Amino acid sequence: MAEKLTICLVGPRGGGKSSMLAAATDCIVQSAHGYSPDLRPTMQSITRAAFHGFDSVSAKLDIFDGLVDDYQKLRRAFAEGGAPTDARGREYFFRLTLHGDAPREIREKAPCLLRIIDAAGGVAIPDETAPADALTEIRDDFATKLLSADAIVFVLPLVRFEDSGWVGDMARLFERLALAPDQKLRRVIVAFSHYERLFVRLGPSAFTYACDPAVALHVLRRSLRSAPWIDSLRALETGAKVDIRFTVTSAYGFVKTFQNPNIDPHREGERRFRREGVAGSRALNEFWRPFLAVDPILYAALALESAFMFSYAQIDGSAQKPAALR
Ligand SMILES: Nc1nc2c(ncn2[C@@H]2O[C@H](COP(=O)(O)OP(=O)(O)OP(=O)(O)O)[C@@H](O)[C@H]2O)c(=O)[nH]1
Numbered sequence: 001m002a003e004k005l006t007i008c009l010v011g012p013r014g015g016g017k018s019s020m021l022a023a024a025t026d027c028i029v030q031s032a033h034g035y036s037p038d039l040r041p042t043m044q045s046i047t048r049a050a051f052h053g054f055d056s057v058s059a060k061l062d063i064f065d066g067l068v069d070d071y072q073k074l075r076r077a078f079a080e081g082g083a084p085t086d087a088r089g090r091e092y093f094f095r096l097t098l099h100g101d102a103p104r105e106i107r108e109k110a111p112c113l114l115r116i117i118d119a120a121g122g123v124a125i126p127d128e129t130a131p132a133d134a135l136t137e138i139r140d141d142f143a144t145k146l147l148s149a150d151a152i153v154f155v156l157p158l159v160r161f162e163d164s165g166w167v168g169d170m171a172r173l174f175e176r177l178a179l180a181p182d183q184k185l186r187r188v189i190v191a192f193s194h195y196e197r198l199f200v201r202l203g204p205s206a207f208t209y210a211c212d213p214a215v216a217l218h219v220l221r222r223s224l225r226s227a228p229w230i231d232s233l234r235a236l237e238t239g240a241k242v243d244i245r246f247t248v249t250s251a252y253g254f255v256k257t258f259q260n261p262n263i264d265p266h267r268e269g270e271r272r273f274r275r276e277g278v279a280g281s282r283a284l285n286e287f288w289r290p291f292l293a294v295d296p297i298l299y300a301a302l303a304l305e306s307a308f309m310f311s312y313a314q315i316d317g318s319a320q321k322p323a324a325l326r
């Protein structure tokens with residue numbers, strides 16, 4: 001039977017969790033990830049019942065809400081500009097398969113079934129100074145999910161950390177995770193989102209620079225230097241034996257042919273780039289809309305290293321990073 005894994009997406013409001021997940025399957029289709037194209041992964045959205053087993057309570061729930069594919073709804077919402085996730089968060093289910101070459105220990109882990117919990121930013125990183133309110137029940141529920149996670153992906157916008165109110169909450173969250181007695185957490189990925197925004201001034205060279213893992217490593221080192229939660233996260237690695245990786249990601253990606261960042265994909269003007277005579281959804285192929293949007297999920301599920309996935313040792317400079325994106 002295929003292994004089942006729970007992955008939690010956590011991060012501040014508007015960090016890009018839902019967008020990253022919405023872009024993940026396109027990222028696979030367009031091979032816009034940091035893995036070898038020979039890996040040939042597929043990530044197919046499945047129902048809650050298919051994940052839990054068809055004879056379960058979830059199968060009955062599916063009768064009510066399974067008719068419309070929730071993941072397609074998420075993708076549609078993203079294509080229309082996105083919306084904040086409601087406080088209860090959402091769950092999506094996938095089957096992850098590898099069709100190509102992969103090291104044996106990775107091949108043995110696939111196919112696997114994924115339950116991806118997309119939390120609302122306000123719940124995931126709560127403001128602890130606020131008085132206890134109606135959100136308590138929702139937060140309890142979220143804490144339970146967090147402790148049931150095999151992997152957690154933190155999605156953080158590339159901003160100056162000292163300016164953000166939620167950094168203290170991040171440190172507290174890591175400390176609690178390190179202390180939690182029965183958690184099954186194995187992997188934590190910190191993904192810095194909105195990566196394409198760094199390259200707006202580089203015009204047509206933007207994509208070339210973005211494809212260089214050395215640039216990503218430099219950006220990560222610079223961002224992490226000023227991150228006050230970095231020590232509590234390191235404690236999670238040494239204390240709770242959790243594998244920690246850092247990476248960058250962009251749900252918007254880059255414009256094909258022109259190679260510049262896809263700054264505002266929701267504007268009408270996007271149509272200008274459509275090829276003559278190509279109608280409908282194929283127009284999406286004109287864009288590298290996502291860039292590395294699936295990498296945090298592939299690492300979370302399979303512990304699969306990519307050219308853009310960096311360990312503490314690599315960030316510290318004590319270990320080398322292999323080949324660039326092919
Ligand atoms: N430039 C740029 N904007 C992005 C990117 N990803 C998301 N956004 C925008 O950032 C905003 C927030 O994105 P969401 O995906 O809704 O963020 P979230 O983390 O799910 O937020 P909550 O659900 O409120 O916790 C939206 O307006 C997105 O369109 C990206 O890669 N680049």
Ligand SMILES: [Mg+2]
Nearest residue numbers: 017018084085
């Ligand atoms: Mg969201």
